[in-house]
Amino acid sequence: MPLAYYIGLSAVMFILGIMGVLLRRNALVVFMSLELIFNSANLLFITFASYYQLLAGQIMVFFVMTVAAAEVAVGLALMVEIFRTKNTINIDQMSQMKG
Amino acid sequence: MTINDLNTILPLVVLAGWSVVVLLADLWIPKDRKGWTAALSAVGLVVVLGLTLARGGTVQKAFFGTVLVDGFALYLDIIFLVGGLAGIALAYDYLKRMELERGEYYPLLLIAISGMMLMTYANDLIIVFLALELLSLPLYIMAGFARFNLQSEEAALKYFLLGSFASGLVLYGVALLFGASGHTDLPGLVNTMRAGTGNQALFLFGAALLLVGFSFKTGIVPFHMWMPDVYQGAPSPATAFMSVGAKAAGFAALMRVFVTVFPSLSDDLTPILWALAAITMVVGNVLAISQKNIKRLLAYSSIAQSGYLLMAFVPYANAEVSSDSIAAMLFYLLAYTLTTFGAWAVIIQMEQQERRGLEVADYAGLGKRHPWLGLAMTIFMLSFTGVPLTLGFWGKFYLFSTAVEGGFVGLALIGLLTSVVSAFYYLRVVVVMYMQPGDPPVKQNRWVNLTALLAAAVVVGLAFIPGSVLDLALQAVLQLQ
Numbered sequence: 400m401p402l403a404y405y406i407g408l409s410a411v412m413f414i415l416g417i418m419g420v421l422l423r424r425n426a427l428v429v430f431m432s433l434e435l436i437f438n439s440a441n442l443l444f445i446t447f448a449s450y451y452q453l454l455a456g457q458i459m460v461f462f463v464m465t466v467a468a469a470e471v472a473v474g475l476a477l478m479v480e481i482f483r484t485k486n487t488i489n490i491d492q493m494s495q496m497k498g
Numbered sequence: 499m500t501i502n503d504l505n506t507i508l509p510l511v512v513l514a515g516w517s518v519v520v521l522l523a524d525l526w527i528p529k530d531r532k533g534w535t536a537a538l539s540a541v542g543l544v545v546v547l548g549l550t551l552a553r554g555g556t557v558q559k560a561f562f563g564t565v566l567v568d569g570f571a572l573y574l575d576i577i578f579l580v581g582g583l584a585g586i587a588l589a590y591d592y593l594k595r596m597e598l599e600r601g602e603y604y605p606l607l608l609i610a611i612s613g614m615m616l617m618t619y620a621n622d623l624i625i626v627f628l629a630l631e632l633l634s635l636p637l638y639i640m641a642g643f644a645r646f647n648l649q650s651e652e653a654a655l656k657y658f659l660l661g662s663f664a665s666g667l668v669l670y671g672v673a674l675l676f677g678a679s680g681h682t683d684l685p686g687l688v689n690t691m692r693a694g695t696g697n698q699a700l701f702l703f704g705a706a707l708l709l710v711g712f713s714f715k716t717g718i719v720p721f722h723m724w725m726p727d728v729y730q731g732a733p734s735p736a737t738a739f740m741s742v743g744a745k746a747a748g749f750a751a752l753m754r755v756f757v758t759v760f761p762s763l764s765d766d767l768t769p770i771l772w773a774l775a776a777i778t779m780v781v782g783n784v785l786a787i788s789q790k791n792i793k794r795l796l797a798y799s800s801i802a803q804s805g806y807l808l809m810a811f812v813p814y815a816n817a818e819v820s821s822d823s824i825a826a827m828l829f830y831l832l833a834y835t836l837t838t839f840g841a842w843a844v845i846i847q848m849e850q851q852e853r854r855g856l857e858v859a860d861y862a863g864l865g866k867r868h869p870w871l872g873l874a875m876t877i878f879m880l881s882f883t884g885v886p887l888t889l890g891f892w893g894k895f896y897l898f899s900t901a902v903e904g905g906f907v908g909l910a911l912i913g914l915l916t917s918v919v920s921a922f923y924y925l926r927v928v929v930v931m932y933m934q935p936g937d938p939p940v941k942q943n944r945w946v947n948l949t950a951l952l953a954a955a956v957v958v959g960l961a962f963i964p965g966s967v968l969d970l971a972l973q974a975v976l977q978l979q
Binding site: 406409413416420426429430433436437439440441443444446447450451453455456458459462463466469470473474477478480481484485488490493495496 | 624631635639642648649653654663667670673674680726730731794
């Protein structure tokens with residue numbers, strides 16, 4: 400398959416991720432959209448790694464996956480915590496602070 | 499990886515290792531003795547500061563050129579390490595008073611600092627991304643450290659979602675740059691740019707995404723929405739630490755990447771940077787005027803300061819001016835760091851249980867009842883405004899003069915006018931402190947006091963020898979290229 404297909408798929412995933420972050424109101428869904436952005440970047444890395452025949456791109460993907468796992472740990476912990484005090488993780492209702 | 503590689507980044511290795519040791523040691527420290535954890539962390543920071551100073555600014559590469567240690571890294575590392583010490587001094591009494599005393603706070607702070615230091619060493623975009631995450635993840639947790647306080651939890655979640663979004667954009671930018679050139683290392687990217695062999699469209703997209711991602715991190719308008727909420731909601735010592743650390747690290751990455759790699763894209767990027775700097779200065783300063791909560795006020799002030807810092811970037815591609823303007827930016831970062839920690843030290847002493855004592859009106863009478871604290875706060879407000887005889891004045895003076903030198907007179911004028919606007923809200927705090935009657939309850943603590951008074955003394959003291967400080971910054975920059 401030509402290179403453009405992979406880049407196109409990655410771009411579509413990236414844009415879907417950005418729209419998810421900007422439009423969805425459930426913090427968990429926003430977080431899934433963030434993961435989509437990370438994975439779209441991963442796809443791009445792998446695509447170019449095979450195009451240039453370079454290992455650097457593939458190694459980067461491993462780093463990104465590790466970092467994403469660490470992020471999941473922190474993010475889910477925060478969401479559980481906020482759900483306990485507030486009983487919702489809708490980000491529209493997070494308006495304690497104004498000004 | 500050889501022993502030489504590890505030796506080159508020895509301060510970072512020691513710091514990262516020590517943070518894990520402290521995290522483990524904290525398990526055996528009883529609940530009412532958490533001062534030990536703070537002391538252990540502070541000792542670690544002092545040792546690392548010593549190692550950093552001992553190594554000096556000689557240029558060294560390690561790990562196949564992905565890590566580069568130079569004078570630029572040295573200058574910023576000193577800021578981060580001293581900032582970390584101030585962060586511990588501010589946190590210790592506060593956490594105890596607010597019943598948040600848990601030992602993790604200090605190791606998290608150490609991990610965040612190792613991320614910041616790694617950011618200054620980064621000579622490869624992979625390292626930039628890893629350092630960005632290493633410094634961000636502990637800061638998310640620190641923002642939510644006041645558990646069961648809804649404001650703090652909200653702040654943490656907002657910071658986490660927008661911070662990860664920014665990281666995602668940076669990552670996609672790195673992927674595009676890798677696609678454009680087949681390189682993630684900065685020297686490789688520079689060579690591809692010089693030879694003009696890479697894909698220009700991908701280069702431009704990648705650079706723009708990096709810029710947007712770091713704009714989120716440093717709070718540049720229009721990517722600043724999260725800052726006021728996070729600054730207000732996070733526990734005050736965490737806010738103080740992140741407002742210096744995250745911002746300085748973000749600018750460090752921007753500096754390293756843009757000045758070395760993207761000079762040839764300046765036709766496209768310079769107008770954008772110009773506009774971003776101008777809007778940030780205007781929006782930050784204007785929105786700060788109507789703020790009643792002091793933490794929110796300082797959040798908008800911090801946005802405005804990002805605008806001033808970004809001003810130094812606008813002439814980044816002009817080789818004659820860029821080293822001067824980046825030295826001016828490093829100088830300003832120092833002034834900003836000292837002033838910010840000082841101001842937050844006063845705020846922390848004023849803050850009471852359940853987030854009372856945080857309105858500007860609560861500062862009534864502080865100048866008369868606690869003359870030293872009042873004087874210190876006055877100095878910090880004047881330094882933020884840029885009034886002569888403070889370090890902030892020289893910072894703005896150098897920034898504006900390099901902007902004029904680079905041919906951006908309009909931008910310097912906007913900076914000057916917005917500084918005048920900023921005087922309105924900074925001086926309002928001073929007026930409330932001295933002119934209105936009141937008896938604010940102040941929780942004195944020697945470490946916090948020491949931070950406030952030391953910062954005030956240095957802000958005034960260094961203002962008499964700005965030339966030698968600027969020389970240090972200039973040396974730091976010369977080794978960047």
